[in-house]
Amino acid sequence: xxxxxxxxxxxxxxxxxxxxxxxxxxxxxxxxxxxxxxxxxxxxxxxxxxxxxxxxxxxxxxxxxxxxxxxxxxxxxxxxxxxxxxxxxxxxxxxxxxxxxxxxxxxxxxxxxxxxxxxxxxxxxxxxxxxxxxxxxxxxxxxxxxxxxxxxxxxxxxxxxxxxxxxxxxxxxxxxxxxxxxxxxxxxxxxxxxxxxxxxxxxxxxxxxxxxxxxxxxxxxxxxxxxxxxxxxxxxxxxxxxxxxxxxxxxxxxxxxxxxxxxxxxxxxxxxxxxxxxxxxxxxxxxxxxxxxxxxxxxxxxxxxxxxxxxxxxxxxxxxxxxxxxxxxxxxxxxxxxxxxxxxxxxxxxxxxxx
Numbered sequence: 411x412x413x414x415x416x417x418x419x420x421x422x423x424x425x426x427x428x429x430x431x432x433x434x435x436x437x438x439x440x441x442x443x444x445x446x447x448x449x450x451x452x453x454x455x456x457x458x459x460x461x462x463x464x465x466x467x468x469x470x471x472x473x474x475x476x477x478x479x480x481x482x483x484x485x486x487x488x489x490x491x492x493x494x495x496x497x498x499x500x501x502x503x504x505x506x507x508x509x510x511x512x513x514x515x516x517x518x519x520x521x522x523x524x525x526x527x528x529x530x531x532x533x534x535x536x537x538x539x540x541x542x543x544x545x546x547x548x549x550x551x552x553x554x555x556x557x558x559x560x561x562x563x564x565x566x567x568x569x570x571x572x573x574x575x576x577x578x579x580x581x582x583x584x585x586x587x588x589x590x591x592x593x594x595x596x597x598x599x600x601x602x603x604x605x606x607x608x609x610x611x612x613x614x615x616x617x618x619x620x621x622x623x624x625x626x627x628x629x630x631x632x633x634x635x636x637x638x639x640x641x642x643x644x645x646x647x648x649x650x651x652x653x654x655x656x657x658x659x660x661x662x663x664x665x666x667x668x669x670x671x672x673x674x675x676x677x678x679x680x681x682x683x684x685x686x687x688x689x690x691x692x693x694x695x696x697x698x699x700x701x702x703x704x705x706x707x708x709x710x711x712x713x714x715x716x717x718x719x720x721x722x723x724x725x726x727x728x729x730x731x732x733x734x735x736x737x738x739x740x741x742x743x744x745x746x747x748x749x750x751x752x753x754x755x756x757x758x759x760x761x762x763x764x765x
Contacts, residue, residue, distance in 0.1 A: 510758075513755045513758055513759060514755075514759065516751075516755055517752060517755040517756070517759070520748055520751050520752045520755065521752065523748055524745070524748045524749070524752065527741055527744055527745055528745075530741050531741045531745070534737055534738045534741055535738070541730055541731055542731070545730075545731065
């Protein structure tokens with residue numbers, strides 16, 4: 411800038427010299443017209459020479475200063491361009507500083523997110539350990555429960571096998587029992603029928619007037635036949651035995667002869683034998699009922715085992731472990747992306763930080 415001012419000052423001096431040369435030419439013209447004296451003309455000639463010399467020097471200086479002036483103008487233009495570029499660069503620097511601040515904020519956010527991801531990862535790992543411990547506890551509990559159920563099932567199987575053995579034994583004894591009952595029934599009916607016929611004849615010979623007693627014997631016969639027919643379907647209790655005893659005593663009190671006593675004793679013995687057969691039938695029924703209860707208990711155990719739904723619980727535990735594993739893998743997959751963003755922001759700060 412100082413050189414530019416100096417060149418402008420010299421240019422003004424040259425213009426002043428040119429203006430002085432023009433005045434000198436005018437004075438020379440006046441001298442030619444005879445308006446000055448010879449002394450003055452000599453002085454003027456000397457002055458004119460000096461002026462010509464100074465003009466020549468001024469021309470030389472002007473020729474020397476013109477390239478310099480052009481150069482200075484170019485420098486001034488370049489200085490203006492530099493100022494404009496400097497202002498543009500300053501604006502860009504301000505914009506880059508804003509971007510740097512933005513990237514720094516993003517870097518801080520990424521660091522916070524990375525810390526949160528690491529915390530989530532740690533929590534997920536600890537949660538996974540807790541879930542594994544819980545699964546182990548559940549597995550041990552399920553193992554113990556399965557062992558208990560197996561032992562219970564084994565006991566039920568043993569009871570069922572015993573019931574099955576009793577059933578087989580009852581099935582094997584049932585034909586023999588039926589044969590014996592049939593034989594006893596047939597013999598009892600035959601003996602009773604013959605005995606009643608004989609007793610009827612005797613009583614008719616001895617007591618022809620006691621026809622009512624014959625009717626009573628017929629009723630007793632029908633009752634005995636009914637009991638023998640129904641012994642496989644009904645069960646007699648002690649009250650029936652007591653009623654038999656009471657009826658026997660009541661009837662025997664009215665008849666004290668040997669025939670009556672023997673007859674009623676035979677009737678009571680036959681009825682009591684039928685009662686024994688009914689007791690045996692009741693024992694068989696109880697065996698069947700115990701077998702049925704054993705089957706019911708086995709079914710209940712199977713239903714209880716199904717209600718526990720061990721497979722569903724194990725599946726739920728596996729699903730929970732898979733969910734935790736998925737969350738853990740998701741967090742681990744997000745960590746490289748966060749690290750890449752953090753590294754990119756750091757590289758950008760390193761590259762554009764000095765500017």
